[in-house]
Amino acid sequence: MDPRRVLIFRDVARAGSISRAARELGWTQPAVSQHLRALERSVGSPLLVRTSSGVELTEPGRVLLARADDIAAQLHMAAEELADLATLRRGRVRLAAYPSAASTLVPDALARLRRDHPAIDVELTEAEPPQARSLLASGDIDLALVFDYEQAPDGGADLLWRPLGEEPVLLVLPPGHPAAAATLADMAEQDWIVGCEQCRAHAVARCQAAGFTPRVRHVSDDYVVVQKLVAAGLGVTMLPRSALEAYRHPDVQVRHGFGTRRYGSLMRRGAQSVPATAAVLRELERAKTHRASAARLA
Numbered sequence: 001m002d003p004r005r006v007l008i009f010r011d012v013a014r015a016g017s018i019s020r021a022a023r024e025l026g027w028t029q030p031a032v033s034q035h036l037r038a039l040e041r042s043v044g045s046p047l048l049v050r051t052s053s054g055v056e057l058t059e060p061g062r063v064l065l066a067r068a069d070d071i072a073a074q075l076h077m078a079a080e081e082l083a084d085l086a087t088l089r090r091g092r093v094r095l096a097a098y099p100s101a102a103s104t105l106v107p108d109a110l111a112r113l114r115r116d117h118p119a120i121d122v123e124l125t126e127a128e129p130p131q132a133r134s135l136l137a138s139g140d141i142d143l144a145l146v147f148d149y150e151q152a153p154d155g156g157a158d159l160l161w162r163p164l165g166e167e168p169v170l171l172v173l174p175p176g177h178p179a180a181a182a183t184l185a186d187m188a189e190q191d192w193i194v195g196c197e198q199c200r201a202h203a204v205a206r207c208q209a210a211g212f213t214p215r216v217r218h219v220s221d222d223y224v225v226v227q228k229l230v231a232a233g234l235g236v237t238m239l240p241r242s243a244l245e246a247y248r249h250p251d252v253q254v255r256h257g258f259g260t261r262r263y264g265s266l267m268r269r270g271a272q273s274v275p276a277t278a279a280v281l282r283e284l285e286r287a288k289t290h291r292a293s294a295a296r297l298a
Contacts, residue, residue: 003071005039008032009047010068013061017054073139073268080142080274091276096125096132097145098196100223100242101263105145105164108290109283116283120276128196128221129153136266142277145284147240147263149202155266162272162281163264164288167241169202172226173253174233184258188212191235195221203238206259227252245291 008025012032015021022029040047047061057065080091097106102124110122127135132144136159146153149169155161171184184206192207192214194200200219207214217235220226223243230237231251240261244254265284271277 001042002039003075005035005042006064006068006071007075008035009039009061010065010072012036012048012055013057013065013068018050020054069137069139073142074270076139076142077268077271077274077277080276091119091274092121092123093143093276093280094123094125094141095143095145095280096127096135096141098128098132098147099126099221100240100246101145101147102126103246104242104291105284105287108287109280112286113279113283117279120279122280129198133159133266136268142267142271142274143280144266145263146266147198147261149198149259149261152262153264153266158268159266160269160272161264161266163262164284165264165292166260166262168256169238169240169259169261170244171255171258172230172237172239172244173255174230174236175251175253177236177253184210185212187214187236189215191215191217193218193220193226193229193235193237195219195223195226195237195239199238199240202259202261206238223247224249 008021011025012018012021015024018032018036019029022032025032036048043060043064045060046058047064048055049058080093095106106124110124113120113122125135125141127144129144129146129148132141132146135141136144145164152163153161171187187207188211192203194203194214194216200216204214218226218229220229223239224247226237226239227244227247227249229235231249238258265281267277272281
């Protein structure tokens with residue numbers, strides 16, 4: 001099986017049509033079709049079904065596409081390693097980060113990286129952990145900052161997990177809330193505001209452990225919106241400390257002791273050896289250490 005033809009097949013599958021993929025590749029449509037036919041002969045099965053609107057994957061095609069994503073990611077890592085050897089610390093890293101990390105850790109890390117390694121280009125995409133995992137699986141990013149509550153995220157067989165730290169989860173209350181010194185069980189009659197799927201699951205689990213199921217009235221992944229809703233008296237919520245470091249509404253009250261969120265990086269195994277990726281990992285660790293020191297001094 002010719003790896004080049006596998007990557008051409010990947011381009012066609014992702015583009016949804018042979019003609020569109022040919023334009024993106026800068027090839028003629030007959031040339032792309034010829035490579036696809038040769039690939040189908042080598043695997044002994046049709047991979048695509050031509051339709052009036054483009055192409056659809058067969059079952060063997062879907063299986064091969066998953067492997068093609070792996071091949072593309074591995075080739076990208078190899079190219080970055082070779083580029084670094086040839087040009088001394090030059091490279092590109094595609095980074096995904098969840099919102100509060102993207103607004104706290106990442107800017108500090110990337111600013112230092114640009115100062116010390118200006119030839120390394122980092123492309124940032126904001127993504128919650130489930131989306132970041134999908135981007136890693138498809139080979140569209142090289143590195144992801146992710147989190148999980150109470151326990152470290154599971155990298156699984158294909159991904160490598162590197163911890164960065166942990167942070168407390170805080171209860172956020174409206175100004176002058178009468179239950180500001182009470183327990184979580186006293187929040188049973190309050191309206192709740194929740195965020196992403198993982199954050200919502202954590203809040204629900206903590207409330208259920210306290211003896212009630214929270215009455216969710218509002219949902220937003222934006223911690224600025226969430227705090228403004230709380231400040232307006234429209235409910236209570238739980239937020240990790242980094243969300244409050246990124247933005248703290250002056251009118252909300254916070255209480256500690258509502259769980260822990262662990263965060264770190266996920267990548268394909270072997271990506272940590274790519275020099276450009278390793279440099280980003282080092283700067284993220286330094287940014288985390290710097291922020292922790294600043295918090296202790298505050």
